Amino acid sequence: MHARIDPSDRLLATAAHQGGVVSAEQLALFGFNLRSVDRLVSQQSWQRLTPGLYQLGVGQPSWEGLAWGGVLLGGSESRLGFEAAGHLWELGADPPRTITVLTPHGRYIAPRGCWDFRQERPGSRSTKSPGSPPRTTVEDTVLDLCSRSSAREAIGIVTAAVQCGRTTSGRILRCLDGRQRVRHRKLLHELLSDVAEGAESPLEMRYLRDVERAHGLPRAIRQARSRNGRAFRDLLYEEFATIIELDGRVHIAGRFRDMQRDNLALLGGRVTLRYGWHDVADRPCEVARQVAALLVDRGWAGLPTRCAHCEHASDADLSGDLSGWS
Numbered sequence: 001m002h003a004r005i006d007p008s009d010r011l012l013a014t015a016a017h018q019g020g021v022v023s024a025e026q027l028a029l030f031g032f033n034l035r036s037v038d039r040l041v042s043q044q045s046w047q048r049l050t051p052g053l054y055q056l057g058v059g060q061p062s063w064e065g066l067a068w069g070g071v072l073l074g075g076s077e078s079r080l081g082f083e084a085a086g087h088l089w090e091l092g093a094d095p096p097r098t099i100t101v102l103t104p105h106g107r108y109i110a111p112r113g114c115w116d117f118r119q120e121r122p123g124s125r126s127t128k129s130p131g132s133p134p135r136t137t138v139e140d141t142v143l144d145l146c147s148r149s150s151a152r153e154a155i156g157i158v159t160a161a162v163q164c165g166r167t168t169s170g171r172i173l174r175c176l177d178g179r180q181r182v183r184h185r186k187l188l189h190e191l192l193s194d195v196a197e198g199a200e201s202p203l204e205m206r207y208l209r210d211v212e213r214a215h216g217l218p219r220a221i222r223q224a225r226s227r228n229g230r231a232f233r234d235l236l237y238e239e240f241a242t243i244i245e246l247d248g249r250v251h252i253a254g255r256f257r258d259m260q261r262d263n264l265a266l267l268g269g270r271v272t273l274r275y276g277w278h279d280v281a282d283r284p285c286e287v288a289r290q291v292a293a294l295l296v297d298r299g300w301a302g303l304p305t306r307c308a309h310c311e312h313a314s315d316a317d318l319s320g321d322l323s324g325w326s
Contacts, residue, residue: 005036007056015056017132019065023072024052050113063095064133070101070115071133078103078134081118082144085135091145091160102136124179138167139175147183154184155205158191169193203246204234206280207287215288216305218295220244240298243272244291246280271298285310 007015011030015022027037037054040046047055053069055061061069067088071078080088083096102120103109109117125140136144142161146154161167169192176188191205204222212220220235235244271294279287285307292304 005032007032012056018068018072019062020056021049021061021065021069021072022054022056023069024054026072027054066114067099068133070099070117073112073115074101074103074109074117075107077129078107078117079129080133080135081141082148085141086145086157088131088133088135089138089141089161089166090164091138091141091157091166126175137175139172142167142172143176143179143182143188146188149184151184151187154187155191158188159205203277203280206277206284207235207244207246207275210284210307211280211288211291214284214307215292215310216302217288217292218300218302237295240295240300241270242291242294242298243270245272245274247274247276 008030011022011027011032014026014030024034024037037046041048041054044058047058049055049061049066049069050073053073055065067080067084070084071080079085079102080100081102082100083092084099084101086092087095097114098116099114101109101115101117102125103117105119105122107119111117125144126137128137129135130137135141138161142157145157149157158169158172161172162169173189173192176182176185176192182188190209211217218237218239220237222235223232233243234246236242237244273291273294275287288304288307288310292300296303
């Protein structure tokens, strides 16, 4: 007969910290022998998730436990990356089904279960592995996610990372400059500059780049506080008492109207124009002409310039009251 060995308090605390999951190596460090492990598994008190990995308890493992399991299977210096790291940094709403674990170069581990192990090239990312479980930095995670995304998705990833306060545009830009191979590099440089100027949403970035800059419009004040101090305006051309409100909710049919805010602005001498995602993304030249026409009517001495997309278009193709382009 062998004396029964129960898990120590330290072992139980470690498992609780790791989502209920421990490795065979950790069990050995805590003096918990294989015979005792087999007993608890056979009693259905514990379960073996994969060779070398156990859950203290039964039932479906939590995502956090599986994430920790991947790091434990990956060994020392391994960490979570891509969508798994993005979820932990709150850059993605849903936990990914496939958990990517980054391992040091030269350590090959075949994929198993929900875990995909990828070797990291030396110097490709920061060596820092913050958080628990360890993961790539916010900045490296943003760039990794952008590398798997479309241009439009990349805009959302960058803005989400900055808006949630996890990082800044400057920190992402420095990380970008320190990496050799990055998808959407030119776009990301432009986006990060836009964020630094105050654009707070993908739609605001589109407006800044494709409407305002591309057509030589005056620079608006972004996120300007209203006169009563109770609200913020997306864009304000203060000198010309003109407000631009942007609504990025693509699922809503028709144009968003906020009559109360518009009426209050009008009573204060300001005019509001509202545009949705379809307007700014699909017809930025027409939007630029409409905005420019109103600015000219309210005192702007300039004229818009034609961008690469509208320089060959006729005036009939660009509706609005503006007479002529510069």
